[in-house]
Amino acid sequence: MIQDASLVTGNLSVSQFLDELNLELSGMAARVQGEVSNVDARERVVYFTLKDKKDESTLNCLIFRNQYEISGVHIAVGDEIIVEGVPEIYKPNGRLSLKVGVIELFGEGALKKAYDALKLKLELEGLFAMERKRILPELPERIALITSEQGAAIGDFTMNLGAQGFHVHFCPTSVEGKRAVLEIISAIRFFNRRFKQYDVLVITRGGGSLESLQAFNNEALAREVAKSKIPTLLGVGHEKDVTLASLVADVMVSTPTATAKTLRYHWDEARQFVEHFRHQLPARFREQFFGVKNELALDGEVLLSHLRTFRELIVTLRQDISGKLVFTQSIVRHQFTGLNEEQKNLRQKFIAMQEKASQKLFHCEERLKQYDPKRVLKLGYGLIRKGEKIIKDVSETAIGDILGIQLSRGKLQARVEKIIP
């Protein structure tokens, strides 16, 4: 209904007017330089006033706390700063304020002062301590890369990386100016959400003035680098301007070229190592093998010499034995000869004895023959028996006895007719 009324009357309500003004003002973003004259830092918003140095004109400004933190500039009364923002009228009180997005310190001197202060603060927190530094994987393969798509840095980096088969995930960001800090932080967060996929996080850009490297001296960015779960390699700026982000990184070098060379260094070394040992390893083995061969040959010699000694010993022994054998044989043979002689003697003796015995026997026989009754009978004597009994006395007979008379040849029977005593 109100709108309808305004259409009819052509009059705007206050709110309508302010809305229209704000619409117009939103297209009037500006970069304003001035001196801080008042600061009121609340929980969610920081209010401050900018004063014109020449005519004391003032401008109300506000910045949301998170943007203030990211800006990395802690303003104080008297600081000369540059702010970027959009003007807006706060409807409840009709005040015009500049809604600031980015605050920058003005002038190299101020920047240097801020840099030194922040450096000291981070150092005291131990963020630069060597114990915090992680060692980069020796042979990184999966690289998370943050740098600008434009400029020489990306070209220098890729040209010097060499063909190692790296998997590079490249997140292009601004590396200078007001958007750089936010973009780099969100890129670091993006890669860290999948930190297991990467071996190393590389952030690089070419050198420049302290002002152009400002993003890398930003506190929020430096803290984000320090928090990274992926080991970090920072190649930002030249040696004279070491940025705070570089100081908190695990490894820092000064140029994109040096960054690439750091990544490939161990790959080149590994290549040399492998080529070296491709030849060296068989050589080591040959060395060992020939060592053993020589040793074996030597052992063989020793064994052979032992064998020779042994053989000689056997020959000597054999000669010795056969000598002894011959000697023994001769003894036996000698003994045998002796034995034969003995046998012969024995036989002769036996024969002699036999002869002697037979002579004796013959003699006895002769003697016996003399006693033989038959011989007497042959001489004419006779044997007289009475029955079986030989009669040697006449008394053994009586007249009338029948006596048997044996003669040399045949027997007689006779009767006793007369006895002559």
Add this chain to the structure above:
Amino acid sequence: MPKQNLSESLKKVQEIINWFDNQEEVDVEKGLEKIKEGAALIKISRARLKEVENEFEVVKKELEKE
């Protein structure tokens, strides 16, 4: 063949070299085994160390989606 970790392969080659360096009692059979293993590792490592183009993938779009 399972994907061999290059660092591990190189470490093993180094160990084999150390083994050869520290041999006091010579064991040719073991040496032969080691040299075979070493040769295989070197072959794998050489294959991995052959010049291979880097893969580049721009991930900005994915980041913006998140």
